[in-house]
Amino acid sequence: MVLEIVVMVKQVPDSQEVVIDPVTMNLNRSMTRNVTNRADENALEAALQIKDKVPANITIVSMGPPQAETTMIECLARGADRAVLVSDRAFGGADTYPTGLTVASAISKLDHFDIIIAGEESSDSSTGHVGPGVAEFLGIDQITYCSKIEFSDGRVTAERELEDGTEVVQCPTPVLVTMLLGSNFPRMQTLRRKIDATKKGIEVWNLEKLGLQPEWVGVRGSPTIVRRMQSIKERERAKKPVTLEAIPDMVKELYEKNILKVK
Numbered sequence: 001m002v003l004e005i006v007v008m009v010k011q012v013p014d015s016q017e018v019v020i021d022p023v024t025m026n027l028n029r030s031m032t033r034n035v036t037n038r039a040d041e042n043a044l045e046a047a048l049q050i051k052d053k054v055p056a057n058i059t060i061v062s063m064g065p066p067q068a069e070t071t072m073i074e075c076l077a078r079g080a081d082r083a084v085l086v087s088d089r090a091f092g093g094a095d096t097y098p099t100g101l102t103v104a105s106a107i108s109k110l111d112h113f114d115i116i117i118a119g120e121e122s123s124d125s126s127t128g129h130v131g132p133g134v135a136e137f138l139g140i141d142q143i144t145y146c147s148k149i150e151f152s153d154g155r156v157t158a159e160r161e162l163e164d165g166t167e168v169v170q171c172p173t174p175v176l177v178t179m180l181l182g183s184n185f186p187r188m189q190t191l192r193r194k195i196d197a198t199k200k201g202i203e204v205w206n207l208e209k210l211g212l213q214p215e216w217v218g219v220r221g222s223p224t225i226v227r228r229m230q231s232i233k234e235r236e237r238a239k240k241p242v243t244l245e246a247i248p249d250m251v252k253e254l255y256e257k258n259i260l261k262v263k
């Protein structure tokens with residue numbers, strides 16, 4: 001049996017270069033350098049580690065504009081087998097609800113899937129909604145915030161990091177798992193694979209292929225609207241010159257106000 005693994009990947013603006021369109025209040029993606037969402041690199045590495053042990057196919061699914069192709073090629077160059085970019089003008093401006101619906105619908109069009117792996121959250125909108133949303137739309141189980149996953153005997157065993165410990169969860173497939181940022185060390189792309197990936201290319205699926213209605217997706221299918229955004233001006237901290245002689249009195253004041261404690 002060959003295990004079918006789907007990895008959900010989002011291309012995000014480099015967090016150092018985020019530009020907001022002052023009129024639409026949307027991210028101006030054309031003004032920024034785009035990179036693969038870091039937690040999704042961990043999701044792909046988790047899939048590759050399963051594939052190191054059992055026969056598996058890894059399919060990357062991403063909803064995004066045509067430039068997301070570079071991220072798909074990068075994932076193929078790291079070891080994924082197939083890449084499907086879901087791209088159509090109708091998907092633009094989607095909030096997390098139609099994003100989940102669209103990605104779930106693309107995954108349901110694949111012949112078969114056993115494990116879906118997503119990142120815990122994206123570095124641009126950071127809601128963490130999309131993975132769980134996809135599981136709900138597909139009606140499958142989910143294990144979120146995982147630091148480690150393994151597959152054997154038709155079951156996924158996952159370690160979830162909690163505030164006060166680690167929870168070990170076991171679940172039969174099909175299941176969706178979200179991986180924590182930094183949960184593993186993503187392997188490098190190889191030049192050979194990059195050349196092969198560029199030659200092979202990626203599949204691009206549009207609204208018609210998914211069979212969804214235009215009013216269900218993109219901005220039309222989004223129940224949330226960003227009304228207003230505001231830049232916050234950082235207040236400069238007041239600087240107070242201090243003499244060495246004043247320090248004992250300042251320490252005493254902090255002690256009296258219960259800010260400093262003496263053991």
Ligand SMILES: Cc1cc2nc3c(=O)[nH]c(=O)nc-3n(C[C@H](O)[C@H](O)[C@H](O)COP(=O)(O)OP(=O)(O)OC[C@H]3O[C@@H](n4cnc5c(N)ncnc54)[C@H](O)[C@@H]3O)c2cc1C
Pocket residue numbers: 008009010026027037039040043061062063064092093094095096097099103117118119120121122123124125126127128129130131219224225226
């Ligand atoms: C109120 C609101 C309004 C918004 N309006 C707009 C808007 O008008 N225009 C706009 O461009 N954006 C908008 N966004 C951003 C948009 O909702 C998100 O970019 C998108 O829905 C994904 O959500 P997220 O980034 O929070 O992903 P998260 O839920 O944080 O991502 C978790 C994981 O899901 C997977 N994933 C996420 N997105 C994708 C994807 N596209 N394809 C494949 N896998 C994916 C990845 O594995 C990722 O690690 C809005 C967001 C909010 C909260």
